[in-house]
Amino acid sequence: MIDANExxxxxxxxxxxxxxxxxxxxxxxxxxxxxGELCEKLDDFxxxxxxxxxxxxxxxxxxxAFDDWIQDLDWFQFSGxxxxxxHYGSVFQxxxxxxxxxxxxxxxxxxxxxxxxxxxxxxxxxxxx
Numbered sequence: 001m002i003d004a005n006e007x008x009x010x011x012x013x014x015x016x017x018x019x020x021x022x023x024x025x026x027x028x029x030x031x032x033x034x035x036g037e038l039c040e041k042l043d044d045f046x047x048x049x050x051x052x053x054x055x056x057x058x059x060x061x062x063x064x065a066f067d068d069w070i071q072d073l074d075w076f077q078f079s080g081x082x083x084x085x086x087h088y089g090s091v092f093q094x095x096x097x098x099x100x101x102x103x104x105x106x107x108x109x110x111x112x113x114x115x116x117x118x119x120x121x122x123x124x125x126x127x128x129x
Contacts (some may be wrong), residue, residue, distance in 0.1 A: 007109055009088070011129045019085060020126075029122075030078035036087035036128075040094040042101055063108055070108075071115050080122035083109075087125040 011060045012020070021031045032052045039045040046061045054076075073081075085091065092101040109125050116123040 007106055007113070007125050007127055009127045009129070012126075014086075017086060017126075017128060021082060021084065024080070024082040024124075027080070028078055028082040029082050030073060030076050032081070032083040034083070034085040036085050036089070036091045039085075039091045042092065042095060043106070045091060063104065066108060067111065070112050077119075080115060080124075082124050082126070083112075084126045084128060085126045089129055 017033075019122050021033060025031050030053075032049070034045075034048050034052050039048050043061060046059070046066065049055070049066065050061075050069070052066045053070065053073065056075075059069055090103070092098045095101050113123050113125055
């Protein structure tokens with residue numbers, strides 16, 4: 001398990017990410033892969049994360065809904081969670097408040113890691129450049 005205060009920023013090549021995700025999947029971990037290059041606006045991010053983690057249709061497209069659904073993944077059976085946001089440098093790139101949104105994302109991801117750690121579920125969150 002990672003410390004809830006630690007979000008890993010990495011610079012893995014795609015083949016390294018693929019191997020990591022493949023191994024995690026074979027260990028019955030839930031693997032979420034977010035294509036940061038498709039997340040230049042906040043709504044784009046919510047669309048991509050909801051697709052990646054298959055949030056139900058009633059996902060509310062806001063931070064509260066994000067917190068609710070990322071902590072309620074009971075439609076999956078898993079032994080741990082690996083969440084990868086690739087091309088993190090592109091996330092919120094077209095938002096006027098890009099840094100504010102990135103900080104909010106990090107706070108919500110830390111909250112997510114803390115929640116799953118409390119549930120004794122290993123979680124690894126990677127923000128890959």
